[in-house]
Structures are given as structure tokens and as C-alpha cells.
Amino acid sequence: MLSRKRNDNAPSRNAETSLISSGTIIRGDVRFTGTLHLDGRIEGAVIGEGNSAVFTLSEQGQVQGEVRVPHAMINGQVNGDIYVSERLELATQARVIGDVRYNSLEMAAGAQVNGRMAHQGEDHIQRELPAPEVRSDAVTA
Numbered sequence: 746m747l748s749r750k751r752n753d754n755a756p757s758r759n760a761e762t763s764l765i766s767s768g769t770i771i772r773g774d775v776r777f778t779g780t781l782h783l784d785g786r787i788e789g790a791v792i793g794e795g796n797s798a799v800f801t802l803s804e805q806g807q808v809q810g811e812v813r814v815p816h817a818m819i820n821g822q823v824n825g826d827i828y829v830s831e832r833l834e835l836a837t838q839a840r841v842i843g844d845v846r847y848n849s850l851e852m853a854a855g856a857q858v859n860g861r862m863a864h865q866g867e868d869h870i871q872r873e874l875p876a877p878e879v880r881s882d883a884v885t886a
Contacts, residue, residue, distance in 0.1 A: 767805050774810075783808070783821070796831070804838045811843075819856075826860070 761779035765771065769785035776792045780799040783791075783806040793800055793814030800814040806821035813828045820836035826843040827833070833847040837855035844860040852858075 765806075790825075802839075828865075830865075 763777055763779065763781045765775075765781070765783045765785045765787070767784040770788065771785070772788045774790040774792060775781070775787055776794055777800075778793070778795050778798055780801065781791070781793070782801045782803070784803045786807040786809070788809045790811045791800055791808055791814065793816075796815050798814050799816040799818070800812065801818045802808065802821040802823065804820050808821075808823045808825060811825045811828070812823060815829065815831040817827065817829050817832075818834045818836065819827070819839040819841065821838065822840040822842075824842045827841060827845045827847075829845075829847045832849040833845070833851070835841070835850070835852040835856035835858070837853045839853075839856040839858075841856075841858045841860065845858055845862045846865040847862070848865060850862075850864075
């Protein structure tokens with residue numbers, strides 16, 4: 746899944762890449778552009794800025810907080826809600842405890858999500874149920 750050749754609509758891999766290595770713990774929110782690869786642990790929100798931001802979480806990586814990015818490849822543990830505006834890939838070792846909202850989703854066998862999953866495409870419109878009709882011939886007490 747993660748080694749497949751990308752199409753022309755995928756984010757550019759020529760952008761800057763940041764690495765948070767295993768054994769590193771960051772307490773607080775992390776904002777990034779380009780690509781962020783996490784082998785360590787973030788205790789706070791992970792926020793990708795710009796339409797081409799890519800977040801990759803390795804098998805040993807952990808996020809304790811919300812993830813808000815355009816593109817994500819998850820193969821580690823996330824304890825928090827995930828909001829992906831473009832493409833989300835959940836690999837075999839992905840463990841998510843929280844709600845997941847995505848536009849496009851690829852989920853491998855073995856990936857686990859303990860929470861609600863909802864498609865949030867551009868055409869997604871929140872619809873309300875119509876109010877019940879009140880009949881004029883109803884008997885009132």
C-alpha cells in the first residue's frame with residue numbers, strides 16, 4: 746500500500762521533510778509544511794499547513810492528540826480524532842482510538858479504528874430532517 750507508485754494528483758515528494766525520531770517526545774502542538782515523518786511521540790495536535798502537507802506515522806510512532814492534515818499515512822497509534830481533507834491511508838499496524846473524517850480512504854487488513862468513521866468530501870452537506878407536519882384537524886386538550 747505505501748510503496749505503490751503515486752499518481753499525478755498526489756502531493757509532491759520534493760517538499761521539505763521533517764523527521765521526529767524514535768525516543769523523541771514532543772509535548773505540545775506541532776505545525777508543519779511539506780512532509781512530517783514521526784517515529785517518536787507527540788503529545789498534542791499535529792497540524793499540516795497547506796494543501797500538500799503529508800503526515801506519515803511509522804509502526805513505532807504515537808500521537809496523543811488530534812491530527813489535522815490534508816494527506817496522512819498511518820501505521821502507528823493515534824489516540825485522538827483524525828481529520829484528513831484529501832487522502833488517508835491506514836496501514837496494517839494502524840491503531841486509532843478516536844473518530845476519523847476523510848475524503849479518500851485506503852485501509853489495509855489489520856488496521857483498527859475504535860471510533861466513528863465519516864466521509865467528508867467536498868460535496869458533503871449536512872442535512873437536517875424536516876420538521877414534523879402539524880395537522881390543523883388535530884384534537885388539542
